[in-house]
Amino acid sequence: MPRLLHMKRHSIRRRLSAIFTAFGLLLVIFGLFSIWRLAEVYDASAEIRDRWLISTRLLGDLNNSTSDFRAAEASHLLAPDRVEMGKTEKEVAELSGAIAQARTSYEKVLHDSTEDKLWREFTEDWEAYRRVADEVIRLSSEGKKAAGNRLYLTRSRTAYSAASDALGVLTDRTVGSATEASNRAQAIFQKTRSLIVLAVAFLVFLSILVMRHISSSVLGPILDLATRMRSLATNQTDIETPGTERQDEIGEMARAIVVFRDNAIELAHSKRGLEQQAAMFAEKLEQEQRLTDLQRNFVSMASHEFRTPLTVIDGQAQRLIRMRDNGITGAELVERVEKVRMAVRRMTNLIDRLLNSLQVFEGTAELYYHPTKFDLAELLHDLCQTYREITPGAQIVENLRNAPRTAVGDPKLLYQAFSNLLSNAIKYSPNGSLVELSAYAEPGGQLIVVEDHGIGIPPADRERLFERYHRGSNVKGVVGTGIGLYLVKMVLEMHHGNIAVESVEGKGSRFIVRLPMAGQSNA
Structure with a gap:
């Protein structure tokens, strides 16, 4: 009886049970820790989604609607007859509804005390402006244009400026707070990733220690015993049987073999479980990274467009x-x-x-696009005129005498594509240098060329020139997102066109666009 109690105290089963229980507890703790950290990441993302994205969108709507309202006020004064006044009054009513709806939606979002104070200042200034604006519209409707103009240029302008400034301060604060929240979320995500990687590394290290311990104290003697048993199977009865002095299951040959076989199977199952856990956490981390990349891409794309x-x-x-x-x-x-x-x-x-x-x-x-017939020469001329006004220092020369008058495609998308090319030509050229835009008809289509005399494109960058987010190695210090030429290529591919580039570094670049003739863009 004392021998049996002593064997139980040193039982391999009890030792293995303690090891795997401790290891299982570590897995549970690791799982709870991971859930806690991922919940913190989710909370940070939820704050951005439910508060800051909504607030910035609503404030953007308010900025647009209030400026449109001011423009509508001026349009009413400039309306030549009652019909135009009626249209303007209808527009004013629609804008008032949109502003009221945006204000109601904004007030439903959670805000801090400073934001609430700035919001109250804006609403008070806006209500004051609305009273003056309503008076301007009333005078205009009664035919008192001179009085309406005086009121519009004095009290109305002052009241609108106060409301616009208040809204601008609130918008700047909201954007700044949203940026801080995004940075916090990014920091939480990076910290969570680092901690989980460290925890996984610790568990792997601990698993190695456990496996080495089992191999030296259990598996080694079992393998030696199995060799003896195979020898016994060959009727080698003159062998020595080691381990008979051990106070554990190994001393009991038949049952020890069964116990260690089951433990080996259990160890294999535990290893597969660890691999599944590691794969699951890797997938979660990849999903979070993808979400972060989508948000960053959207912001950069929106600012560029x-x-x-x-x-x-x-x-x-x-x-x-x-x-x-x-x-x-x-x-x-x-x-x-x-x-x-x-x-x-x-x-x-x-x-x-x-x-x-x-x-x-x-x-x-x-990408959905709406092809229609349009005047390509007029579109390119309007584009040049626009850039002459917004970049007066640039010398833009247009050669459109032989440009096709009729083309088929989405004029808005093509305008954006050619705008990106012309903008790049101006941006990457010295101030006052010549930028040329030409268009010709050629057999089977149209040829549009944008040429500058700027910094040019290094040969090493040309292969990846139209890749998304790629920027040249010689454009440091020039603001850009790396998506302009990528969007140009996308638009041209939708129109079954193509683009080529000729460039000499330090002397300039020449972008050549080819579009199919009218009627072939949808072929």
Whole structure:
């Protein structure tokens, strides 16, 4: 009886049970730790999704709607008859509804005390402006244009500036807070990834120690015993049987063999379980990284695509300011305002297209485009005129005498593609250098050439020139996202066209676009 109790205290089964129990507890702790860290990552992402993305979108809508409301106020004063006034009043009503809806939605989002204070300042300033704006519209409707103009240029302008400034301060703070939240989420994700990698490494190291211990204290004697047993199977009865002095299951030959066989099977199952856990955590980390990349891509793409229409709006506004002192006619004012509104419409269209292009960049959907007949020469001329106004220091020469008058394609997408090429030619050229845009008809299609005398493209960069996010090695210090030429290539491929480049580093570049003739773009 004392011998049996002593054997139980040193039982291999008890030792292995303690080891695997401790190892199982470590796995449970590791799993709970991973869940806790991933939950923290999820909470940080949820804050960005449920608070900052919504807030920035609503503030962007408010900025657009309030500026449109101010423009509608001016349009009412400039309306020549009651019909135009009625249209403007309808637009004012629609904008009022949109602003009210955006304000209601914004107030439902959680905000801190500073944001609430800035929001109250904006709402008070906006209500004050609305009262003055309503008075301007009333005077205009009653035919008192002179009084309406005076009120529009004095009290209305001051009230609108106060509301716009308050909204701008709130928007800047929200964008800054959103950036901080994004940085926090990124830091949490990186810390979580590092901790999980360390934990996995620790578990692997611990597994190695456990396996070495089992091999030296259990498997080795079993293998030796198996050799003895095989010898016994060959009727070698004169062998010595070691281990008879051990106070454990190895001393009991038949049952020890069965116990260690089962333990070997259990060890194999545990190893497969560890591999499955490691694969699962690797997949989770890959999904989180993919989400982070999508958010970063969207922000960079949106900032690149919105730059041109916003610059058009700014250029037209500066032109109006310069023309104010020299006198401006109603027709000129309407023309400038229409160009501003055209840029706003183009930017609104870009928003819809950017949302769809996220799926395109992931390879999950096709970019929708709307082909129609349009005047290619007029489109290129308007593009040159736009860049002459927004970049007065550039010398843009257009050679469109032989340009085709009729083309088939999506004029908005093609305008954006040629705008990217012309913008790059100006941006990567010295101020005041010559930039040429030419268009010709050729057998089977049209030829459009954009040529500059700028920094050129290094030979090593040309192979990857049209890859997404790739930028040349010689463009440091020049702002860019690396997606402009990628989008150009996408648009041309949709139109069954192609693009080629000729460049000498330090002397300039020449981009050659070929489009099929009218009627073949959808072939």
